[in-house]
Amino acid sequence: xxxxxxxxxxxxxxxxxxxxxxxxxxxxxxxxxxxxxxxxxxxxxxxxxxxxxxxxxxxxxxxxxxxxxxxxxxxxxxxxxxxxxxxxxxxxxxxxxxxxxxxxxxxxxxxxxxxxxxxxxxxxxxxxxxx
Numbered sequence: 001x002x003x004x005x006x007x008x009x010x011x012x013x014x015x016x017x018x019x020x021x022x023x024x025x026x027x028x029x030x031x032x033x034x035x036x037x038x039x040x041x042x043x044x045x046x047x048x049x050x051x052x053x054x055x056x057x058x059x060x061x062x063x064x065x066x067x068x069x070x071x072x073x074x075x076x077x078x079x080x081x082x083x084x085x086x087x088x089x090x091x092x093x094x095x096x097x098x099x100x101x102x103x104x105x106x107x108x109x110x111x112x113x114x115x116x117x118x119x120x121x122x123x124x125x126x127x128x129x130x131x
Contacts, residue, residue, distance in 0.1 A: 010064055
C-alpha cells in the first residue's frame with residue numbers, strides 16, 4: 001500500500017509482538033508502537049473483538065514485510081535520530097547525570113539570556129533602533 005508521498009505500509013515483525021502489524025501501522029502514521037497496541041487491544045476488549053481480529057489477520061496476510069534496506073524519503077531520514085537515554089542501555093546513575101548536566105547547561109543559558117534582556121543596555125539598543 002503506497003501513498004503519494006512515497007511512504008509504504010509494511011508490517012515489521014522484528015519490532016512486533018505477534019506479526020508486526022501494529023508496529024507497521026505505527027511506523028506508517030508516525031505514532032509510538034505502544035500507543036497503537038493499546039488502542040487495538042482496547043477496541044478488542046471493549047466489544048470490537050470481531051472487527052479488530054479480522055482486520056489484524058487481513059493486514060497480516062496482505063502486508064509485505066518491511067525490507068531492511070528501505071529508507072524513508074522524509075527529511076527525518078537524513079537526520080540521525082538520537083535514542084532516548086533509557087533506551088541506550090546506560091546505567092541509571094549515568095543517565096541521571098547526563099540529564100542533570102543538560103538541565104544545568106540550559107539553565108545557565110536561560111540565566112544569561114534573562115540578564116541580557118533585563119539590562120539597561122538592551123533597552124537602550126531597542127530605543128536607538130526604534131528611532
